[in-house]
Amino acid sequence: MxxxxxxxxxFLRSIATAPGPEASGSFxxxxxxxxxxxxxQAPGDRLDVYAQMYWMxxxxxxxxxxxxxxxxxGDDLFSSVVRAYLTRxxxxxxxxxxxGARFADFLAQCRETAPWPLLPDLARLEWARLAIFxxxxxxxxxxxxxxxxxxxxxxxxxxxxxxxLLVLHxxxxxxxxxxxxxxxxxxxxxxxxxxxxxRQGDAVYQAPMDPCERRALEAVVSGxxxxxxxxxxxxxxxxxxxxxxxxxxxxxRWVEDEILVRVDARASDVxxxxxxxxxxxADPGETAKNGAVANSSSRQIRVRLRRLDDRxxxxxx
Amino acid sequence: MAIDVLHLGHxxxxxxxxxxxxxxxxxxxxxxxxxxENFMVPGGRPxxxxxxxxxxxxxVLHGVSLSLGSVDPLNESYLRELKTxxxxxxxxxxxxxxxxxxxxxxxxxxxxxxxxxxxxxxxVVERARRVQDRLGRQILVENVSSxxxxxxxxxxxxxFLSALAxxxxxxxxxxxxxxxxxxxxxxxxAAAYVRALRPARVGQIHLAGxxxxxxxxxxxxxxxxxxxxWDLYRLAVRCFGPVSTLxxxxxxxxxxxxxxxxxxxxxxxxxxxVGERRARSA
Numbered sequence: 356m357x358x359x360x361x362x363x364x365x366f367l368r369s370i371a372t373a374p375g376p377e378a379s380g381s382f383x384x385x386x387x388x389x390x391x392x393x394x395x396q397a398p399g400d401r402l403d404v405y406a407q408m409y410w411m412x413x414x415x416x417x418x419x420x421x422x423x424x425x426x427x428x429g430d431d432l433f434s435s436v437v438r439a440y441l442t443r444x445x446x447x448x449x450x451x452x453x454x455g456a457r458f459a460d461f462l463a464q465c466r467e468t469a470p471w472p473l474l475p476d477l478a479r480l481e482w483a484r485l486a487i488f489x490x491x492x493x494x495x496x497x498x499x500x501x502x503x504x505x506x507x508x509x510x511x512x513x514x515x516x517x518x519x520l521l522v523l524h525x526x527x528x529x530x531x532x533x534x535x536x537x538x539x540x541x542x543x544x545x546x547x548x549x550x551x552x553x554r555q556g557d558a559v560y561q562a563p564m565d566p567c568e569r570r571a572l573e574a575v576v577s578g579x580x581x582x583x584x585x586x587x588x589x590x591x592x593x594x595x596x597x598x599x600x601x602x603x604x605x606x607x608r609w610v611e612d613e614i615l616v617r618v619d620a621r622a623s624d625v626x627x628x629x630x631x632x633x634x635x636x637a638d639p640g641e642t643a644k645n646g647a648v649a650n651s652s653s654r655q656i657r658v659r660l661r662r663l664d665d666r667x668x669x670x671x672x
Numbered sequence: 673m674a675i676d677v678l679h680l681g682h683x684x685x686x687x688x689x690x691x692x693x694x695x696x697x698x699x700x701x702x703x704x705x706x707x708x709e710n711f712m713v714p715g716g717r718p719x720x721x722x723x724x725x726x727x728x729x730x731x732v733l734h735g736v737s738l739s740l741g742s743v744d745p746l747n748e749s750y751l752r753e754l755k756t757x758x759x760x761x762x763x764x765x766x767x768x769x770x771x772x773x774x775x776x777x778x779x780x781x782x783x784x785x786x787x788x789x790x791x792x793x794x795x796v797v798e799r800a801r802r803v804q805d806r807l808g809r810q811i812l813v814e815n816v817s818s819x820x821x822x823x824x825x826x827x828x829x830x831x832f833l834s835a836l837a838x839x840x841x842x843x844x845x846x847x848x849x850x851x852x853x854x855x856x857x858x859x860x861x862a863a864a865y866v867r868a869l870r871p872a873r874v875g876q877i878h879l880a881g882x883x884x885x886x887x888x889x890x891x892x893x894x895x896x897x898x899x900x901x902w903d904l905y906r907l908a909v910r911c912f913g914p915v916s917t918l919x920x921x922x923x924x925x926x927x928x929x930x931x932x933x934x935x936x937x938x939x940x941x942x943x944x945x946v947g948e949r950r951a952r953s954a
Contacts, residue, residue, distance in 0.1 A: 357824045359792055360743040363775040366784065389787075391821045393859075395887050401820035404888070409780055416781075446779040449737035449750045450709040454781070489713035518714065557717040 357389065369402060371445060374410035374438055379403055413441055413454055420455040421481045423533055424462070424474060436467055455482065473527035473543060480529045480550070483521045484561070487554045490519035495613035501606070510582035513618045514575055514606065519554035520614045522564075522572060530561055553614045560612070567591060571605045575615070581606070674872035675810060675843025677765050680730050680916040682935040682942070689925045691721045694728065701729055701932060703764070705918045708735035711761070712753045722761055732876070733763040734845075737779070738803065740813065741772035741786045741796050751806045758807060765875060767812035767845045770796070770833060787822035788832040793839075800840035812875045813837070814845035817853040817882070817891030828860065830868040843875035846915075848904045849897065853882050853889040862904055871912040879905060879938055880920040894923035896934060902941060909945040917942065 365383040372381035379399050390398035414437050418425045425433045444457045459478035468474050495517055504512060523529075528546045549569045552561040564572065570591050574584040581602065589598035609615050681702030686694070693699040704725045711722050711733075725731055737750060758766060771783040786792045804810055815833055827835075837844050846869065855862035881895035897905075897919070909915070919934045 357787075357789075359741075359787070359789075359795060360775075362787065362822070363743055363772055363784075367775050367778060367780055371778070371780065389823050391823050391858075398820070400887070404819040404890075405782065405784065408782055412781055446781060447777050449739070449747050449774070449779060450712060451779075451781045452709065452713070487716075489716035489718055492715035492719070519716070554716060557720065 362386065362389070366402075366405075370406040370409045371441070374406070374414075378406035378410075382406075410438070410441075413437070413446070413451075416451050416454050417458065420485060421458060421478055423481055424458075424478050427471060427474065427477070427532075428468065432467065436462070436465060439465065439467070452485075455485075458482070473525070473529060473532055476523075476525035476527055476529045477532050479525070480523060480533055480552070480561070483523055483552050484559045487519050487521060487552050487559050490554065492519075493517045493616050496610055496615040496617050498607075498610055500617065501610055510580060512581045513578060514581065514584075514609075514615045515578065515618050516572075516576055517553070517614050517616055521552045522569075522576070523550045523552060524548070525550075528563075530563055533561070551614070553612060555613045567601050568605055571602055572609075575609075578618075673838070673841055675812065675837075675875040677812075677843065677875040677916065678730075679914050680732075680764060682939040683729070683916070683918045684931050684935050685734075685918065685920050685922070686721070686725055686731070687922065687925050690928050690931070691717070693928050694721050694724045697724070697728065699725070699728055699928060701935065703730040703732065703916065703918075704728075705732050705734045705920075706761075706763075708733045708754055708757060708766070708768075709737055712750075712757050719760075726761055730764045731761055733758065733761070733766045734814075735766070735768040736783070737773060737781075738768035739773040739779075740768060740770065740799050740803070741784075741792060742774050743772075743795070744774050744777065746799060746802060746806075747774075751803065755807055758809075765812055765843070766807065766809065767814055767843075767876065769814045769816050770836065771816045783816040785816070785818040785820060785822070786832075788825035788827045788829055789822075790826065793827075793832055793835055796836055797839045800836065800842050804840070804842060810842055812843040812845040814847050814878065815850050815854075816847070817850040817857075817889075819857055819888060819890075821858050828865075828868075829854070830865040834869055834873070837870070837873040844869060844873045845876040845878060846874050846908060846912075847878035847880070848908055849878065849880040849882055849901050849920075850891060852898075852901050852904055853891050856889045863907055866904060866908050866911055869911070874908075874912045874915055877905065877908055877912075877915050877917040878920055879917060879934070892923060893920050895921075897937070902937075905938065906941055906945050909942050910949065913949070914942055914946055 365386040369382045369386055382399055382402055387398040387402065390401055392398040392401065414434065417437050428436060440458055440461045444461060446454045459475045459482055462468050462478050463475040496514065525548045526545050527543060528548050530548065530550055532543055549564045550561050551564055551572060552559065567588060570587050571584050574587040579587065585599045585602045588602050589595050592598050592601060683703035683705060684701050686704040686706045690699055706722060706725065711718050713719065722731065735754065769783050770786065772786060773780050773782060773784055800811065800813065813836060815829060833844060836842065851862050851865045855865065879897045879901065880891070880893045881897055883890045883892040883894065917938045919931065919938065921931055
């Protein structure tokens with residue numbers, strides 16, 4: 356037990372096997388023989404300080420990372436689940452930031468939390484919000500950038516999401532659970548849910564997406580041109596003109612939420628040939644008014660329809 | 673040989689509760705110490721805060737996960753991320769702890785104690801050298817509070833720390849509170865610890881509060897510095913002269929003014945002791 360490797364192996368195994376009063380039952384006797392004791396404290400008492408701190412520290416981290424899951428389970432069950440999690444998935448990253456990385460997957464397999472089938476997805480949402488909080492920065496596309504794009508350019512414009520954007524799918528309305536989860540488990544019915552989670556300034560937001568937004572955002576995430584995004588929406592709404600208008604409105608909403616950056620495609624990448632294009636046009640007055648808190652999708656958004664030769668045409672013409 | 677760092681004055685740890693003051697530019701202090709791992713992230717608020725802090729005062733990086741004493745291989749991706757952060761924020765210096773924190777790839781996220789043996793010393797010296805090579809700079813190594821000692825240790829902690837500094841050519845971040853906590857827990861002479869260190873190696877001092885139980889002191893960083901630790905700090909300044917000093921306060925973090933008042937107390941102690949030294953030598 357004097358060799359450094361043996362000592363460290365026995366030390367960590369001793370303190371990380373069981374929390375609370377059970378901890379000392381896991382202490383390696385050979386390790387205890389090389390720990391000094393005195394009249395005030397036996398070697399086991401001294402080692403126990405490290406055991407208690409190990410569990411308390413990581414429990415605290417997981418409670419901070421998963422406050423809604425913790426609230427839903429209550430103190431005792433959450434502690435029990437954390438203990439099982441840390442035993443099954445000890446931390447393997449130098450930064451404590453990643454201790455909870457596999458918690459959602461663990462919950463999906465956990466028998467104790469089976470009565471809460473939405474819990475793994477709620478945990479995924481909490482983890483996603485952490486990931487978004489410190490995801491990479493990127494200068495977001497602004498409304499004036501959008502206005503500066505000539506209508507003739509729009510078919511080949513490629514808009515990409517900022518790094519601080521994630522899409523989460525769940526058979527449960529986890530955003531509602533997230534909002535309500537300060538008390539006991541809410542009675543929630545399954546409801547197919549597609550969330551986008553993003554950072555704007557320092558704040559993390561989330562919003563459910565309807566099928567149109569989901570389809571369009573999937574296209575954007577995959578690197579589609581604006582024309583291809585319109586085509587993707589057309590498969591959903593049937594009408595090319597409506598698809599173009601919807602796509603343009605979505606772009607304006609996303610620009611308000613600061614979730615887009617622009618990457619221009621080469622002309623050869625533009626495969627979709629379209630007669631109609633909807634040019635996103637933000638009302639300049641609205642932009643000035645809402646620029647600082649552009650997080651609402653309720654704002655009036657105007658869309659001007661043009662033919663691809665950039666001549667204004669009648670709506671619905 | 674010595675550690676080549678500036679005297680930055682009397683600073684405080686950069687903690688989340690005071691981020692708003694950092695962001696609005698009202699956090700006035702000599703210097704900040706940032707926990708490296710909190711800023712080893714791709715982006716977002718932490719890095720924004722760090723940039724603002726740098727605009728207000730010098731910043732140093734203080735790590736908790738280097739695991740200098742671990743038998744695991746050095747974590748190369750951790751070192752790469754640390755180097756990226758160093759390049760980004762240009763800290764006045766970088767420090768971590770004399771401890772181990774992982775084995776077999778399992779991280780305890782704690783500052784675990786080493787036996788003070790020649791085997792452990794050789795191991796830590798070799799790793800400290802490699803870390804300094806990777807980072808391209810000297811590091812400071814901090815003594816930790818401990819709650820147990822090993823019966824096969826062959827030297828006192830201060831001898832181990834001094835030998836590490838000389839053989840690896842690194843600096844010492846002397847945590848005066850940790851010296852005091854460990855001295856009470858293990859019954860050694862805290863003053864002897866401080867006197868044993870070579871002044872040229874001591875690049876920074878930490879001050880902090882601790883808690884007391886029936887049987888031991890715990891390094892909780894949750895309150896003001898106690899009188900016995902101020903006395904030990906006086907001795908440290910007498911021995912080393914003025915050294916950049918930082919107040920750590922991690923739990924029950926007080927209002928900014930209270931935190932800064934603690935740093936100002938350290939300044940007053942340093943001024944008083946340095947004045948006494950000058951008067952004696954005049």
